[in-house]
Amino acid sequence: MAALSRTDLDRVLAAVDADLDASLARLFDFLRIPSISTDRAYAADCRRAGQWLADDLATLGLVAKLNDTPGHPIVTGTSSGGAERRVLFYGHYDVQPVDPLDLWDSPPFEPRIVENAEGVKRIVARGSSDDKGQVMTFVEACRAYISTIGRLPVDVAIVIEGEEESGSANIGPFLEAHKNELKTDLALVCDTGMWDAQTPAIILSLRGLMHDEFVVRCADRDLHSGYYGGAAANPLHVISKIIAGVHGPDGRITIPGFYDDVVEPSDHMRDSWAKLDLTTENFLGPVGLSHPIGEKDRLLIEMVSTRPTFEVNGMWGGYIGEGAKTVIPSIATAKITCRLVADQYPAHVRDCVRAYIRSKLPPDCTVEFLGGEGNRAVAVAHDNPLLAKAASALGEEWGAPAVTYGEGGSIPVVGQFKKVLGQDTLLVGFALDDDRIHSPNEKYDLTSFHKGIRSWVRILAALAE
Known part of the structure; x- marks a missing residue:
């Protein structure tokens, strides 16, 4: 032709x-x-x-x-x-x-x-x-x-x-x-x-994706917060504490093995990204934010494109209706997603995340996982x-x-x-x-x-x- x-x-x-x-x-x-x-x-x-x-x-x-x-x-x-x-x-x-x-x-x-x-x-x-x-x-x-x-x-x-x-x-x-x-x-x-x-x-x-859902169970039923408060484990507290520990003060994810297989960009690529001048003001400003919370030693464009993430998409348990109900819930649930980069494997990241969550469970609490699917x-x-x-x-x-x-x-x-x-x-x-x-x-x-x-x-x- x-x-x-x-x-x-x-x-x-x-x-x-x-x-x-x-x-x-x-x-x-x-x-x-x-x-x-x-x-x-x-x-x-x-x-x-x-x-x-x-x-x-x-x-x-x-x-x-x-x-x-x-x-x-x-x-x-x-x-x-x-x-x-x-x-x-x-x-x-x-x-x-x-x-x-x-x-x-x-x-x-x-x-x-x-x-x-x-x-x-x-x-x-x-x-x-x-x-x-x-x-x-x-x-x-x-x-x-x-x-x-x-x-x-x-x-x-x-x-x-x-x-x-x-x-x-x-x-x-x-x-x-x-x-x-x-x-x-x-x-x-x-x-x-x-x-x-x-x-x-x-x-x-x-970026790839791994999404999971986990359910933490403590007592065998919802408890009166006056009778049991201060003594009984609260699954919302358990989940909150686990999630709070996922990110260190430097923005890095603390889950052992999470960064296995992550490919680092070349100096040439990082230099080219720096020239794009993606700033906090022009990226986060339009959505009402002013401080990036990712890894301190990374460019903003790296945080949102070539670095893996751990995000909580939803968390619930107990009473969420109008007014007060003084209970300690027996069950709490969280949905999470991890954005993955080359050459991470979703199954490996899933296993690392689940092992971390299990390691942080206090006595009397159990966890069930309901997801774990993903793509590279x-x-x-x-x-x-x-x-x-x-x-x-x-x-x-x-x-x-x-x-x-x-x-x-x-x-x-x-x-x-x-x-x-x-x-x-x-x-x-x-x-x-x-x-x-x-x-x-x-x-x-x-x-x-x-x-x-x-x-x-x-x-x-x-x-x-």
Whole structure:
């Protein structure tokens, strides 16, 4: 297949600009479908959203299919133009619930464009940023190629699931069952964000996750706090004391073995992160905080991306209703999550955490564990040549070098791509920190959508070289 000329690339980019209104109209049709995956009442809408996308991919000449699963269907679309390189693109068509509905300024599934005080135009609707708007940046880039030069510069396999917001229970088995047809040179995920509104980013690593729940039992029933107070063990006190001891005064986690297998970044990488100048003021300030509580000898960006964590997500026991009830509870529960980094194993971290908790139990108290599942962290090699191509393409479009760094969250499917398909993933997204994903009034800047399409046009051209 002949290489894409600069003239052809310019023609495709011009087509993106000329077709923007039609691209928005298609996105708005997609956004109007309330595909809330976690609520069974919306199962038919999830299927409708999947079918809408499959039909749209078919108009591009892709072999499109709505694949049934035990849950919501998975959409696939594949091309076979004989290109030298083949890429897999992943996204999701399901969205989060919209509650509380009364905090929305307009109905969440009636998309509209609003303009803020600075003149920035924004697409407002549930799913506009997470992840329908991001998915459609890639689809519209493919459309521009096919409508302009009649082909894609690389072959593609598109996989869009409908359960990302509710656990992705069926994507792993689906990849396993279709691994031969989905094997590509590289996976691309558009479910992340920019460094800021002017600076594109490629995420090179994602933290893994281990989540657990533990129940501490002391007395055989709730006790009168007057009769027994001062003598009987209180499981809420026990849990509180255990959790209070997890972090030392230097911010390090005190659990023996917790840091086993943690890979330290190179001095070069730490220097590059320092230049990004992620400060307490610009990171914690917007959420009303002013002091980072992580390890004292680490950069803030390390704390939230390349260092493991131990967090308490919930803790309860006894009476929590209105008014007073003077009891010492017999049972208390805590939910925890640990974000993991390369090369930590979830099972090893789980065992270390559980051993620590057991070692801190006082006499007369027992503990039961109810979780322990997890997934490993994933990372892309910094010297991957396809990374350099994608970064260069983003820099051309945005007029600023693409930032590469690790993100603190977890996207389990990226680990599945590595485990099942044996391929690396580049996470390239155009969301912004203020997009209010999962919250009322979710939005996606019009520039994110427009330049996101143009960015994929450039990336696909670069990957074809």
